[in-house]
Amino acid sequence: MKTANRLTPYMFMAPAALIMAIALLYPLGYMVWGSFRDWNPSQTIGEAEFVGLKNYITLWGDPNFRESLGVTLRFAFFVVTFEMVIGVGLALLLDRNIRGMSVLRTLFILPMMIAPVVVGLMWRYMYHPTVGTFNRTLDGLGLGKIDWLGQHALTSVIIADIWQWTPFIFILALAALQSLPRSALEAARIDGATAWQQVWHIKLPLMMPVLIVTGLLRLIDAFKVLEVILVMTEGGPGLSTEILALRISRTATEFRELGVAAAMSNYLLILLLGLTLAMFAFTRWQEARARRVRAAAEEDL
Amino acid sequence: MPAIQLEKLVKRYGNVEVLHGIDLQMADHEFTVLVGPSGCGKSTTLRMIAGLEDVSDGEIYIDGKPVKHLEPKARDLAMVFQDYALYPHMNVAKNISFALRLQRRPKAEIDAKVRDVAEMVGLTEFLHRKPGELSGGQRQRVAMARALAKDSALFLFDEPLSNLDAKLRGQMRAELALMSQRVQKNMIYVTHDQIEAMTLADRIVVMHGGYIQQQGTPEELFKRPANKFVAGFLGTPPMNFLDCEVVDEGGAMHAVGKGFRLRLPADKAAAINAHSGRDVTLGIRPSDLTFDADAARDSALNLRTVVSEYIGAQSVLLCECGGAKVMVEINSEKPVALGSELRFAVNPTGIHLFDRQTEAVI
Numbered sequence: 008m009k010t011a012n013r014l015t016p017y018m019f020m021a022p023a024a025l026i027m028a029i030a031l032l033y034p035l036g037y038m039v040w041g042s043f044r045d046w047n048p049s050q051t052i053g054e055a056e057f058v059g060l061k062n063y064i065t066l067w068g069d070p071n072f073r074e075s076l077g078v079t080l081r082f083a084f085f086v087v088t089f090e091m092v093i094g095v096g097l098a099l100l101l102d103r104n105i106r107g108m109s110v111l112r113t114l115f116i117l118p119m120m121i122a123p124v125v126v127g128l129m130w131r132y133m134y135h136p137t138v139g140t141f142n143r144t145l146d147g148l149g150l151g152k153i154d155w156l157g158q159h160a161l162t163s164v165i166i167a168d169i170w171q172w173t174p175f176i177f178i179l180a181l182a183a184l185q186s187l188p189r190s191a192l193e194a195a196r197i198d199g200a201t202a203w204q205q206v207w208h209i210k211l212p213l214m215m216p217v218l219i220v221t222g223l224l225r226l227i228d229a230f231k232v233l234e235v236i237l238v239m240t241e242g243g244p245g246l247s248t249e250i251l252a253l254r255i256s257r258t259a260t261e262f263r264e265l266g267v268a269a270a271m272s273n274y275l276l277i278l279l280l281g282l283t284l285a286m287f288a289f290t291r292w293q294e295a296r297a298r299r300v301r302a303a304a305e306e307d308l
Numbered sequence: 309m310p311a312i313q314l315e316k317l318v319k320r321y322g323n324v325e326v327l328h329g330i331d332l333q334m335a336d337h338e339f340t341v342l343v344g345p346s347g348c349g350k351s352t353t354l355r356m357i358a359g360l361e362d363v364s365d366g367e368i369y370i371d372g373k374p375v376k377h378l379e380p381k382a383r384d385l386a387m388v389f390q391d392y393a394l395y396p397h398m399n400v401a402k403n404i405s406f407a408l409r410l411q412r413r414p415k416a417e418i419d420a421k422v423r424d425v426a427e428m429v430g431l432t433e434f435l436h437r438k439p440g441e442l443s444g445g446q447r448q449r450v451a452m453a454r455a456l457a458k459d460s461a462l463f464l465f466d467e468p469l470s471n472l473d474a475k476l477r478g479q480m481r482a483e484l485a486l487m488s489q490r491v492q493k494n495m496i497y498v499t500h501d502q503i504e505a506m507t508l509a510d511r512i513v514v515m516h517g518g519y520i521q522q523q524g525t526p527e528e529l530f531k532r533p534a535n536k537f538v539a540g541f542l543g544t545p546p547m548n549f550l551d552c553e554v555v556d557e558g559g560a561m562h563a564v565g566k567g568f569r570l571r572l573p574a575d576k577a578a579a580i581n582a583h584s585g586r587d588v589t590l591g592i593r594p595s596d597l598t599f600d601a602d603a604a605r606d607s608a609l610n611l612r613t614v615v616s617e618y619i620g621a622q623s624v625l626l627c628e629c630g631g632a633k634v635m636v637e638i639n640s641e642k643p644v645a646l647g648s649e650l651r652f653a654v655n656p657t658g659i660h661l662f663d664r665q666t667e668a669v670i
Contacts, residue, residue, distance in 0.1 A: 190393035193360050198407035198458070199381035208406070212397045300440040 042269035048259075055266065062270035072271065074246045075254040078161065082250055083229035086168045091222055093169065094176025095214075099206055102184045112181070116174040123171075127238025130167040131156070134239070160240050160248045167235060172228070176221055183217035184210065216293055223286040227279055251275050311336040311371060311494045312357070312462065318365035319352050327352055328518045329366065334511070339488050339495045343505035344515035344541070350498045351466055353515070357496065358387050358464050370462065385462040386455035390470055392447045394439040400426070400450050401435040407458045425453045428487075445476045452484075456491065465497040469504060481507060502542050506530070514538050536667040539591050539660055545624050548597075548634045550590045551664070554583050562606065563590050563661065566630025571606040573656045579670050580661065587664040594624065594637040596658025599644050603653035611636065612649045627652075 037052070042062055046055035066072045101111065118126070133140045134155035142152045155163045187210060195209050211218075233252040236242065242249030242257070249257075251271065259268035312334040319327040327349045334340045342350040355361040357368055359380035367374050375383050386407075394403050401422050402409075408418045426432045429449040439447055448468065455463055468484075469477045485508055488495055499505055505512050506526045513523040514537070522534040526542075533539035539547045552565030554572070561572040561580045570590070572580055592609075600608065611627035611634055618640060625636040625644065636652055644650055661670040 188391070188393065188396070190389045190391050191395055193358075193380075194387065194389060194393035194454075195395070195406070196360065197358060197380045197385065197387045198454075199410045200406075204410060209395060297440075300438065 038269045038272055041266055042273050044266045046266040046269075047263045048265060058266070062266045063274075066267065066270055066274070071246060072254065075249050075251055076274075078246065078248060079230060079250045082161065082165060082168075082232070082248075083226055085165050086172070086229050087222055087225050089165070089169050090173045090176050090225060091218070094173045095180045095211075095218065097173070097177050098180035098184055099210065102181060112178075116178055118171045119174040121171070123232075123234035124238055126167065126171050127235040130163075130170075130235070131239045134163055156240055157244055160244060164236050164239060164248050167239065168229070168232065171235070172225065176225065179217060179221045180214065183214040187213050219289060220286060223282055223289070227282050227286075230275065230279055230282075311338070312496070313369040313372075314353070314357070314366070315369065316366040317353065317356065317363065317368065319349070319356060319361065320364040325364075326518050327356075327364075330520060332513060332520065332523070334494060334496065337492050337494060339497065339508060339510045340513060341497045341499060341505040341509035341511070342513045342515055343499055343502055344521075345500060348515040349518045350500075350515045354464055354466055354496060354498045357462075358385060359383055383462075384460050385464055386458040386460040387464040387466065388451045388455050388468045390467040392439070392451040392471075394447060394450055394454075396439050399436050399438050400431060400442070400453075403439065403450055404453045404457045406454070421457050425457045428456065429453045429483075444472055445480065448472060448480060452487070456487075461494060463491075463493050463495045465495065465499075467499055468497075470499070470501070484508060503544065506542065512542075514541060516541075532669075533591075533660065534669055536589060536591065536662040536669075539662070539669075543593055545594045545635045545637065547591045547593050547660070548632075549662075550592075550629065550632050550634070552588060552590045554580055554586060554588055554661070556581075556584050563588070563659075565590065566632070568609050568629060569606055570609070570654060570659070572661070573659060576661070576670070583661070583663065583670055588670060589662040589664055589667075591660035591662060592634075592654055593658055594635040596655035597634075597636045597652040598655070599636075599638060599642070599650060600653040601651050603651050607656065608651045608653045609634065610649055610651055613644060613646045616643065616646060 041052055041055075043057060043059060044052065044055040045058045045061070046052060097115070101108065101115075105111075121129075132138075134142075136142060136152065136154060136157070139155070141155060145152055153159065191213075192205060192209060195205050200208060231252055232250060233256070236248055236250055237253060237256075240248045242253045252275070255268050255271045255275070258264050258271060312332075314330050314332040317327060317330040317332075318325065330349075330353060342353060344350050352361060356363050359375070359378060359382075363376045367376050369375065370383060370385075395406065398406065404422050404425055405418045408421060422435070423432070426435055429452050431446065431449050431453055434442060434446060439450065442450065448471075451468065469480050472480060481504060488508070497504075497508060509526055511523060512526055512529050514521040514529065516537050522529055522538045524532075529538060530542055533542065536549065540549065550565050550568070552563045552568070552570075555562050555564045560574075561577060561584070563570045563572055597609065597611075609629055611625075611629050613625055613627050615626040617624040617626065621640055623638050623640045623643070625638055627634045627636055638644065662668065663670055
């Protein structure tokens with residue numbers, strides 16, 4: 008009876024574990040295995056020649072890969088920075104009881120719910136050099152046209168991503184704001200804090216744990232973005248918007264170098280793993296601190 | 309000139325009026341306690357004085373200046389909240405000095421102030437702790453210290469002791485009384501606990517249903533309650549209420565109810581006369597009843613004793629009189645027999661009569 012009880016949780020977890028093993032661990036292992044081989048799609052993995060770390064080393068010396076990595080890092084950095092600033096700013100502005108607030112909030116989070124491919128198409132049309140909304144508006148105002156997806160491709164792609172994902176930060180920041188202790192804010196008002204000082208000294212520091220996790224989540228997501236850019240620019244012009252995910256898919260399909268694509272995926276995986284671990288470590292550190300604080304408080308009772 | 313004056317203060321939430329024209333004057337250096345049951349409007353009144361709630365109608369004057377439209381920070385006041393409202397991410401010293409730092413006072417002055425205040429409330433060794441690392445009583449002290457550090461003319465307390473356990477509450481109440489003597493400021497204190505009100509107040513304001521029921525010193529309110537609500541709210545154990553009728557018997561007025569016929573004191577004759585033959589409520593505090601088998605029939609109640617609750621030096625007897633419950637406070641050293649009908653003399657100055665309809669004192 009006792010052993011049965013101890014095994015029960017594992018029994019319940021077994022189906023999920025099995026699916027994870029088949030759908031996640033197996034392809035992952037396959038990818039790691041494949042990354043050590045010179046492998047093209049016409050071969051089975053067994054036929055491919057084992058080349059050791061050659062794919063990884065070649066990649067490191069490949070200027071195109073480096074360019075792509077640079078684009079990815081730039082994209083992720085700008086996207087997350089702007090989304091955090093705008094999202095948190097909006098949340099701070101809209102954290103109040105205005106008539107019709109719930110409707111407004113729903114409108115704000117709509118972009119997040121649209122399928123990425125649709126977002127990509129929509130923005131591609133809006134950015135269109137002659138018939139797109141933006142250039143027609145600029146033209147109508149007598150300002151010059153802008154070559155959105157040409158000269159300013161990365162900026163344009165970043166704008167589209169900000170449009171789509173700022174709502175994510177907005178709703179999480181708003182939730183964090185609304186769970187702040189009301190009385191601490193009232194105490195700050197009585198202590199003489201202006202609206203700005205309340206934001207700076209009370210609201211932001213108290214929201215920080217949520218904001219850090221939110222930012223890391225967005226960063227992880229930003230490294231994996233694919234569809235929107237694929238639809239909008241296909242990585243062009245040149246390599247200007249070719250983020251890693253896109254390069255991986257092109258390496259595998261166009262260049263027919265599965266081994267190199269797998270090695271590239273592994274680089275990305277390591278990067279994301281690092282971020283995930285950072286997030287994990289942060290929450291663990293917070294929990295440990297909360298425990299320590301509780302223990303100290305109980306000691307003094 | 310009164311330090312704080314409320315003039316026809318009204319608060320509405322939508323169509324619901326929760327405060328119906330509060331008029332109140334508080335003298336300089338006075339400790340005023342607003343007391344009443346939950347939902348009586350006492351906290352709302354305090355928050356309106358603080359500027360945390362908008363005033364729907366009426367005006368608030370501090371030192372003769374109308375302050376209705378001023379932000380809280382322009383009203384020169386400090387407040388202690390029920391849940392302490394400390395800043396969780398700042399240590400004790402930062403919490404205490406927050407207002408001073410916002411005013412950009414010189415660092416040396418801030419440090420000195422924090423030291424002084426921390427010493428005053430006994431927090432010196434905890435200055436570097438965060439609020440989460442403190443016990444409830446210590447957090448309460450931080451809240452107090454933060455208010456003291458501001459050096460405001462007016463202190464507001466919103467049920468500051470209600471989150472503490474009974475023992476700590478008693479201790480903090482004593483410290484608060486000491487502090488209020490020492491700092492000599494205007495204090496307005498909101499509580500639902502009548503013992504806090506009685507022990508701390510220079511002046512008690514009893515509120516109920518959005519109206520002020522009565523205001524005065526604790527003694528005035530205890531001895532001469534203006535209505536049945538105030539009489540029943542202040543004092544533990546609470547006042548006994550018995551339904552009766554005022555009857556004129558041979559020139560002397562009597563309160564006649566089920567199982568008793570009590571002669572009423574002559575000094576109230578005029579007021580009582582007007583109610584002759586009317587339904588009234590008789591109020592007698594448990595401490596105004598004494599066991600006395602030889603008492604005259606018309607100056608005593610015959611009570612059937614049911615249960616005795618031992619409290620310590622005093623015991624509370626739960627008794628029954630014509631179907632109504634009556635509590636009597638007796639000396640624990642002189643117990644009485646339970647389950648029998650005994651005679652308890654009524655202290656003639658302790659007889660209160662209330663109009664059954666208006667509940668006002670007669």
